[in-house]
Amino acid sequence: MNPELANRIQTYLETRGIAYRLHAHSPTETLAEAAERSQLGLQCLVRAVLLSDARGLVLAVLPANHLLDFHAIRECLGRDLQPVDRPVAASTFADCESGSVPPIGAPYGLTTLVHTAVFAQPTVCFEPGLHDRLVCMTGEAFTELHRDSQRAEIARPLSVLESRDVREFTLPGQWERMPALQGLHPVDDIRERITAIDRLPAMPAMARRLLRLRNDPAADVQDLVEVVSGDPSLTAQILRYARTGFFNYAGRVDTLDQAITRVLGFETVLNMALGLAASKTFRNPADGPLGLQAFWRHAAYGAALAQGIASRHGHGLDLKPGVAYLAGLLHNFGFLLLGHLYRSEFFLLNKVVAANPHIPVVLIERRLIGASHTELGARLMQEWAMPEPVVTALREHHNEMYSGAHDAYAGLVYLVDWLLRREGLGDGAEGEPPTAVLTRLGLELEQLDELVEACLHERQGLDAMARQLAA
The missing domain is CATH 1.10.3210.10 (Hypothetical protein af1432)
Known part of the structure; x- marks a missing residue:
């Protein structure tokens, strides 16, 4: 890792004679936080998302305050691209910190597609593969870096989330398989419904028995064994957990009684069983x-x-x-x-x-x-x-x-x-x-x-x- 920028980004900027300013800040989770700590407007920042299909990888570059429009990408490239898993991104950007994807694809041999509006920005800032600094340059310099990249309208402002037009958020080809989305409620309706909820799902019977046991100061191991053993799948999950190396127990664990008394303890098994039983609804x-x-x-x-x-x-x-x-x-x-x-x-x-x-x-x-x-x-x-x-x-x-x-x-x-x-x-x-x-x-x-x-x-x-x- 280069002390200033990710290696490939550093080399790429230097070989092309691109001037830039570096804004160092404490590490951040999001670009919004990075913009705030660097005293920059979020509208200056761009981000990148690595996409893939059977034909390979594509780097999509867009303003930080926008969402990708997958239908526009499909129209532009004729490809049904989807975001890659984290391990793929990590191996592609091996010289970058985890989760930091630079918006320059050429140093990594990536086909790059840039949202057109990015090139109208007078100043462009981005993470250079590190979470504790931003690189800023003129819009002309960023345009020069993307001289060979494709341009298209591939993003929408974050504010479109509030319109909740379903087709803007689904990946291409999925709409026909999503009849459930026809039942969407307006946002204000959901807020009101949540506030007015007067009947939530009932706690499962097994969880209720365990909760009563938890509130009984006289309950003992045999009481717990009696309740939990009524659910074979719950018993199997507790035994499996007790047998893991996490507890460094070298002996055999063949029964609930052994799992409780020798490895996990009464309170842990009770709370574990309560949580697992509560989820079955x-x-x-x-x-x-x-x-x-x-x-x-x-x-x-x-x-x-x-x-x-x-x-x-x-x-x-x-x-x-x-x-x-x-x-x-x-x-x-x-x-x-x-x-x-x-x-x-x-x-x-x-x-x-x-x-x-x-x-x-x-x-x-x-x-x-x-x-x-x-x-x-x-x-x-x-x-x-x-x-x-x-x-x-x-x-x-x-x-x-x-x-x-x-x-x-x-x-x-x-x-x-x-x-x-x-x-x-x-x-x-x-x-x-x-x-x-x-x-x-x-x-x-x-x-x-x-x-x-x-x-x-x-x-x-x-x-x-x-x-x-x-x-």
Whole structure:
């Protein structure tokens, strides 16, 4: 990595004699934050999205405050392109930091398509493969860099999210397979409906039994075994988790009693069973960044890591490992409720998030549906009388600066999401470490590396659990 710019970008600018200014700033999660810290207008910034189809890769370049219009791209190139997965982007831009895609394709041998309006900007700024600096140059210089790139109207302003014309957000060829989208509600209608909801889905019977057990101070291991053993799939998931290397237990674990008394403990098994049982009401679509497969994979890893951090470092903060596991498992539960209440809107949100992976999901959902998964999830947890630390974690896990009741759990989940996003998992914040959360929890990143590594080492077991939950 070049100390100033990504290697290929640096070389490309130097060999073409392109003059530029460098704006250094502390690392950021989004281009909007980078613009603010560099005291630049967001309208000056451009971003890039790497797309692919069977014919190869294409780099799309557009203003930072715009969304891609996939139908316009199809008309221009005659190709049904879709955003690539994170590993593909990482290997293509190997000299760049994860998640930073420079808007110059030539140094990487990429076919490049640029939104026409970019060339009308007097000043163009962009991330040069690093999250802690911006490169700015004249519009003429940026135009020279893209002398061989194709130009077309391929993007729309972010404000079109509020119009919610479905065809603007779906990938080409998918409209015919989306009859559910005909049922979209107006944004104002959804806001009113959410505010006026007076009947939320009932908690599943198994979860109600477990919650009563949790609130019974006289409950013991045998009571828990009796309840959980009534659900063979729940029993299998708990045994699988107890057998992972995450707990360094060398003996055999063949029964629920052994999993509770020898490995996991009463509280952890109770909270784990409660979280898994509570989810059985919801059957959302499987695919996409918000679908069941991605949801449960993120939940399984998040729960394990939250529990690990609470077990190792949570004593001074009164972080209970079992409650930490439950908060990590359920923190994105609002997505399940959204899909249950508003299937069309959830389907659309899933597609928009997939097409715009670098725009924070909370921004997209607030513009698109007028509410967030955090408030929906917290409301359901309150209705179900879940523990208050869990309710708070659901409501505040995207708020780095939250300070109040149970802020240790909210901060823990925020931190877990950030750590997992660094590994390519989930919808957590990108960019610089969450200093405020680390300070509040009294932690250093170096203390967490071993736990993250231990969690990733158990990929096979956690992935198997996620697949079973999503099935």
